[in-house]
Amino acid sequence: MPLKLSALCVFLATTALAAAPKPALPPGVVVKEASGEAAIVGGNVDKAFNEAKAAALREAVEQVAGVMVSADTLTANSQLISDRVFTNSAGYVRRYDVLGREVLADVAKVTVRAEVGTEQLDKDLQAVQALIRRLGSPKLVILTQEQTVDPKGVVTNGGLFATVLTEAFKQDQWTIIDPHFAAGKVRLLPGVALSATEAKEIGDLSRADYILYGTVVFRQQPPTVNGIIPEVDAQGRQLVFSVSGEYDLAVFATDNGSQLAKVAGKFASGPDDLGGPSKAVISYDRTAYEIARRRGQRIVTEVRAPVIEYVRASQQDGNRVSMTVLGLKDYAAVQAFRKVLAESLTGLKGEPGKATFGKEATRFDLTFLGGTDELAGQLGGKTFQKRKVLVTGVTANTVELTVAP
Structure with missing residues (x-):
């Protein structure tokens, strides 16, 4: 009898434990199930499992993020949000x-x-959304010197890489400025050689917020025999059209001419740049296009990161704004206008920079805690020396004012 009683007690205790409700999740926690995969390279199964686990955790976080972000924002800026979640998913x-x-x-x-x-x-997602709104489809001009070297060493100029990059940045919600404004006005130099003054001048000419500038070289490889599979057929006709080369690009902010990033690399007709060997069997042009398309997407991602960091720093430390004022007749008027800016602008950080005075226009460099729309709103419709101040141009980091006669 005592033995039976003990067994009954154990049964009741086990039943009570099984029936006990699971501890409630603390506020602000969501449970998600997700799966991740990773290729096993060199027989290293443990490494592959660790990478697959990390991918599964990222997927779980991205599922939660997808619910929290509005459909429109997620669709238009999915890569931007994915980048943010990807880099901090473990956190x-x-x-x-x-x-x-x-x-x-x-x-x-x-x-x-x-x-x-x-x-x-x-x-973090709210911060990304704020940056998206703050970026407001930034204006980008792509200025590249692109050359193709054929198997005989003949060099021709082209624009394939720029064309592919333009389409990629457009899909990423950038506003692309037509580079034809540069004809006869901007001289492209080999390599990434652009001073702060030159970057500002290009910004003035193009009205762009950012510049992607540099060089690209495609080298068409002659058909060869690798010892196993010939790259020409029995009649000597070429079967494989391999291309290699390199790019050297830099991103500049036009408000102060600073270089935000350097994007450089080499490419070749391998699976990494083509997604498979079959893309290299039609023509040199097709091979080059496939390389440019795949690399273009990577470059967009590489460029976006420093621009976002630049914008984030601007929000915290102040946005650098280049203000052009038309109609200031002499240097005394310039000094008076500078004083008005210092005394009347809400959100101005420090004093306006030293003015660059010219016959047609004067430029002030400001650090402003806010966007250029807000800055323009404070100045538009004001009067200076009994003359009305008109806002005649606004970009993400420039404001143009005209003081009426």
Whole structure:
């Protein structure tokens, strides 16, 4: 009888434990199940499983982010948001359990159940959305010197890379400025050689906020025999059209001429740049196009990051604004206008920079805690020396004013 009673007690205790509700999740936590995969390279299964687990956790966080962000914002700026989540996904996961691990052919797959903290994620996504609004389809001009060297060493100029980059940046919500304004006015130099003064001048000519400037070289490789598979057929006709080369580009902000990033690399007709060998069997032009298309997407991503950091710093430390004023008749008027700016602008950080005075226009460099629309709103319709001040131009980092006669 005592033995039966003990067994009954154990049964009741076990039943009560099984029936107990699971602990409630703390506020600001969402549970998601997700899977990730990674290729097994060199037989290193453990490394592949770790990479697959990291991919699964990123997927769980991105699922939560996708619910938290409006559909329009996610569609128009999915890559920007994905970049932010990707770089900090581990920071949003409070804890996780691995539900399954398996190997399928040469791919490791991991499934996880992750607890994702939404409070910090929400703050970060709101910051990204604020940056998206702040960027406001920034104006970019692409100025490249592009050359193609054929198998005989003949060099021709082209614009394939610029064309592909233009389409990629347009898809990323940038406003692309037609580079034809530069004809006869901007001399492209080999390599990335652009001074701050030159960058500002290009900004003045193009009305662009940013410049992507540099050189690209495509080298068409002659058909060769690699010892196993000939690259010409029995009649000597070329079968494979291989291309190699390099690019050397830099990104400049036109408000102060500073270089924000350097984007450089080499490319070749391999799977990394073509997505597979078949893309190199039609023509040199097709091979070059496929390389430019794939590299173009990477360059967009590489350019976006420093621009976002630049904008973020501008929000925290002040946005550098180049203000052009037309109609200031003499240097005394310039000094008087500078004093008015210093005394009347709300959000001006420090004193206006030393004015650059010219016969037709005067430029002031300002640091302003806010956007150029806000700055223009403060100045438009004001009077200076009994003359009306008109806002005649606004970009992300420039404001043009005209003092009426």
